[in-house]
Amino acid sequence: MTDLTSVLAAFATGPLSTTEQVRIVASLSALDWLAVGRAGAQEPVARILRDMVLEEGGQGQAHLFGHGAGPLRAAALVNGTVSHALDYDDTHFAHIGHPSVAVLPSALAMAEWHQHPLVDLLEAALAGMELSIRVGLWLGRGHYQTGFHQTATAGAFGAAAAAGRLAGLSTDQMRMALGLTATRAAGLKAQFGTMGKPYNAGIAAAAGVEAVQLVQRGFVANPDALEGPFGFGATHHGAQDAAAALDGLGEEWLLERVSHKFHACCHGLHAALEAARSLDIAEPEVAELKVRTHPRWMSVCNQLAPETGLGAKFSYRTVLAMQALGHDTARLDSYTGAICADPRLKSLRNRISVEADDSLSETQAHLSLLRRDGARREADHDLQAPMSLSTREERVRAKAAKLIGHQLAEEVWSMLRTGGQAADFAARLHTGEE
Structure with missing residues (x-):
């Protein structure tokens, strides 16, 4: 039997053999995520979550979409929710999940706090998004059809992987973080059509950050709680063939087949x-x-x-x-x-x-x-038909320009492709509106 968690933990903490194509796709998802998040920063659900975090106070460790800063977990919660508020973010149809809105908020909070360069942020986000897709495949369509929201469930494990990579977790610590995430991952399709749907994405991002922070402090959990007896798969109508879900992991990047939305509708x-x-x-x-x-x-x-x-x-x-x-x-x-x-x-x-x-x-x-x-x-x-990389880039950049303006869209894209600090990227989450 394949030890799912051990394989995922080794992937999340080890060297990545990436291609230029998948790195560009990840960069496009980061641009798309920032654009839809800024565009949704004044939605009612965005205001409610942001106001709650700012009223609670605490150390301002990471930027929030719109304005302000909050503790890492709270920033991930707000930014995950806000970036899914318009439901205009990317989708992966292999498991029907939205990779960016769960993983990027977790990765960005950790990268900003630890002063990582953008290249580290993108690498961690790439690993986390790929891992979330693989977990989603393992959970299977039955998990989704039963009523679980894969963005929230599979996405939480991707969020933990990305945050843990940036925090420098060892492979054993990553196993522990993934096991702990198994008791925190949650989100129901019953929330579709309400503020609860984007909140699901925020929950996933925050759960990933929280699990990593606890493990860093010596927290002990069951590292087999993802696929073990009474674990997440067994109790959430999942647990498909791990070998099939992991096939080609580290060599074939399923993220390359992510679908970016080019129309502001379902x-x-x-x-x-x-x-x-x-x-x-x-x-x-x-x-x-x-x-x-x-x-x-x-x-x-x-x-x-x-x-x-x-x-x-x-x-x-x-x-x-x-x-x-x-x-x-x-x-x-x-x-x-x-x-x-x-x-x-x-x-x-x-x-x-x-x-x-x-x-x-x-x-x-x-x-x-x-x-x-x-x-x-x-x-x-x-929508699964191959799209040339040049066409995808042209359309994502055009979409971003419509949402946040041509100048800012090009500035962010240049930053993602030429380097810089994660904190500089995070600063672009602010819209100047209170």
Whole structure:
């Protein structure tokens, strides 16, 4: 039997054999994370968490999104929550989890406090995100379908790995930290649609930091509490084949297949929007548009006639009509009640139909367009289809520019690619708004 925790601990503390490609992908995720976090820094959930931490006081060890600083655990809690507040962060479909929002807040807090250079931060975040994906694969789809939020559960182990690497834990200490995290990892899909969903990401980030800090001080826990008897896998509807989940660890980087969001709406809509891009649909030409999608999305993001901007983010018909009318679906301010009430959008929306197709995967969509001139065109898209690194970089940097401004986006990207201190990156979490 594979000793899962020992393998993960050795990976998290040992030398990493990385490629230039995966390092760029990790840097893009860091840019994306900072951009969506700054953009969400004034959301109600962000204000509530940040105000709570600042009112509690304590040593200001690490920057918070928006303004202020807090203790390491509290900073990880706030920054994990805030960066997931808009649900515009990256997703890995191997286990349906958001790697960056659990791991980067933990890594950044520890890197800032220990005065690490950015290269160390990115290496630790890379290790932590990869580890979270592998744990997610081991837990399996049954864990997610039962109701556990993989961002919070698998993500907590990635957060501990990243923080522990930066804190200089030995392999035995890392095993202990992962075992302790097993008793702290938590998060339910029951919170979806509420402030509890982004809070799940914050819980994961904070749990990782806390476990590492305790182990550093000599705290003793069961190092086998991840996969052992009565452990996390056994009690959380998980525990799949460890050997399969660990296959290629350290040589093959699953993080390379992370999916960055390029539309400010539910990820279930993205394959259809990407397919529509290839059709280059424009409202005057559309007589009829049919969408086929995986059945799971029918109950998630198929609102037929939403009246609010939030509702629009969960509506195939609305977002496709928006795109055809020339609205930028990557911009947060594109989703409004006024858009939903636009007579042109309503007219076009009524020409769009959506149906379930269980032959498609969760990352696929098929579009069939009937033009007014009678011509028919079809397009497919799979979010898991390989994207060239240059295209990914272009689109992530463009998204960041729309969220935080071109100058700041380019400044942060240059910093990530050329080096500097983690503290300089952390300082960019502040928006200047109180």
